[in-house]
Amino acid sequence: MNVTLSYDDISTFANFGDNDEVNLKYKKPVAEDCSYLALIAHYPDYENSELKDGGYSTLTYVVTVGGTKERVALDKNTEEEQYASDENYGISITDADEVYLITVSDRTYNMGDYDAFADTDSFELIDSLYSQTQEVAQKYETTDGGFDYDTALDEHLAVYQPQFDAAEFSLEDEVSTQSNEKLLKNQKGKDEIQSDIAERTYYAGRYAYLCCSGYSTSRLYGMWTGE
Numbered sequence: 001m002n003v004t005l006s007y008d009d010i011s012t013f014a015n016f017g018d019n020d021e022v023n024l025k026y027k028k029p030v031a032e033d034c035s036y037l038a039l040i041a042h043y044p045d046y047e048n049s050e051l052k053d054g055g056y057s058t059l060t061y062v063v064t065v066g067g068t069k070e071r072v073a074l075d076k077n078t079e080e081e082q083y084a085s086d087e088n089y090g091i092s093i094t095d096a097d098e099v100y101l102i103t104v105s106d107r108t109y110n111m112g113d114y115d116a117f118a119d120t121d122s123f124e125l126i127d128s129l130y131s132q133t134q135e136v137a138q139k140y141e142t143t144d145g146g147f148d149y150d151t152a153l154d155e156h157l158a159v160y161q162p163q164f165d166a167a168e169f170s171l172e173d174e175v176s177t178q179s180n181e182k183l184l185k186n187q188k189g190k191d192e193i194q195s196d197i198a199e200r201t202y203y204a205g206r207y208a209y210l211c212c213s214g215y216s217t218s219r220l221y222g223m224w225t226g227e
Contacts (some may be wrong), residue, residue: 006090030089034069045114056107061133067096084118100147171195
């Protein structure tokens with residue numbers, strides 16, 4: 001595998017500019033040893049807001065088998081004011097036999113002052129997410145330094161498969177094997193919702209609902225950046 005990993009600019013997200021995401025500040029840090037890349041954002045600073053000193057982050061831990069990893073400078077494709085850094089890095093992977101990405105997101109009420117975000121180089125939230133993903137990588141590490149995906153998947157399915165199988169939704173005799181993109185393209189411009197995209201929407205919603213629920217039902221899943 002030969003691939004360059006990076007996070008998109010917030011301004012490229014759907015519906016950017018329609019709401020208060022224009023007042024976010026964010027960065028895209030990449031570890032010098034290429035162990036992870038992340039996106040970290042500070043929420044807007046509004047008077048009396050409980051989140052005025054808060055923010056969120058998504059971090060991806062990168063495991064490779066064979067090949068090399070290199071921290072590379074990428075073109076800064078945006079002049080958006082939200083991007084609070086002069087640098088834009090990614091991770092270039094060359095001639096890897098396998099690549100595994102372990103991703104986790106979280107938020108904090110204590111990211112610090114909004115005006116100090118641009119000059120801040122280290123974040124407790126990043127450190128926490130890095131530690132979490134590193135523990136997962138170490139738990140399933142193989143003898144060649146890779147990732148035991150099958151074991152990780154089996155343990156995941158043991159918890160979630162019964163929940164997934166508890167309900168189903170079927171409008172057709174056969175489940176569509178077309179991609180989401182293909183289904184959306186076929187639906188575009190039609191007033192009547194097609195059965196296959198209705199089924200896919202249900203299962204996507206069920207997945208998101210289960211992933212963001214804990215001891216109680218979820219509130220609003222997602223970090224609300226531009227969408």
